[in-house]
Amino acid sequence: MSNKQAARAPQPVDAERTPLTARKVSFSWEDTPLHWVPDDPFTTHTINVLHLLLPAGERWFVHVYKQVLPLIRDERLREDVIGFIGQEAMHSQAHDEVLPHLREQGLDPTPYTAQVDWMFEKMLGDRTPPLLGRRMRRWWLLERVALIAAIEHYTAFLGDWVLNAGELDRRGADPTMLDLLRWHGAEEVEHRSVAFDLFTHLDGGYRRRARTWATAFTALVFLWQRGIRFFMANDPTVRHGRATFRDFHRRGRRGLLPSTSAVLRSAPRYLSRAYHPSQEGSTAQAVAYLAASPAARAAERRAG
DSSP: OOHHHHHHSOOOOGGGOOOOOOOOOOOOOTTOOSSSSTTOHHHHHHHHHHHHHHHHHHHHHHHHHHHHGGGOOOHHHHHHHHHHHHHHHHHHHHHHTTHHHHHHTTOOOHHHHHHHHHIIIIITSOOOTTTSOHHHHHHHHHHHHHHHHHHHHHHHHHHHHHHTOHHHHHTTOOHHHHHHHHHHHHHHHHTTTHHHHHHHHHTOOHHHHHHHHHHHHHHHHHHHHHHHHHHHHHOTTOTTOOOOHHHHHHHHHHTSSOOHHHHHHHHHHHHSTTOOGGGSSOHHHHHHHHHHOHHHHHHHHHHO
16 A cells, blocks of 8 residues: 555544454354244344354455465554454354254255355355466455455444344343354454455555445345345245345334444445544443353353
8 A cells, every 4th residue: 555545544443442352152052942033033034144144254254364364564453363363263153053053943044055155165265376367366365355344344333233232132032142143243343443454454445445345235135135035935934934125124123123224324434435444333342242241251261
């Protein structure tokens, strides 16, 4: 990045940075019902899509970032990226462990997860040397770094939302599932700046940021609505399962899902030239939840 670009670069809020630690959590799903938001399969399955996307997606993050490590010239950023890799690996594992529980409940996600695996491993995977020269391989690596920065904008957005989604508690949502989501969400808020800082360090071009945001947002919306429809169509307890935008919008207004307006407002924030992830969410809130999370506390006791 040139000196002129550096002068215009978005400035982080230093008080929002915290050392990153991978917490080796584990969850027991034997008492969690299929519809862990009582009497609301749509909300349950909309959030359940995370279990379909994240195992493969976060393994892909780790794979790309291991390739990027030799290119990092800032030691503090290198430390953050290593911490990010550890946390993302645990996120992938924790969500992957939910899938056998879904199968036991009569909902086999394999047809959908196989497609997600193909997308991350093949379509977004490495290109072999005969197909791409050295310059194009670096372009493809930077393109994926920028895609991860855009995706992490939305994982942090969701993390901040679930930490504040009190309506889920009021509706009697399963506490173990809520702890998984809030432990994960808190760590997404905790490390929300790392992907963007890495992109800025290696490239930072605005056109690439905007282009990859458009790709990431479109792909997330497409995959998410397909995942909801897959779950609703294959849920053995739901007759004539349907999933519509109206269902999503109504539950957003009730606080059971992110509101449509909040999702839409997130786009111009990321596309602002003054954007930096540290300006959003609260590290203090995230760290406070991690100090109270049953799974994170159990992991700390085991480590101690």
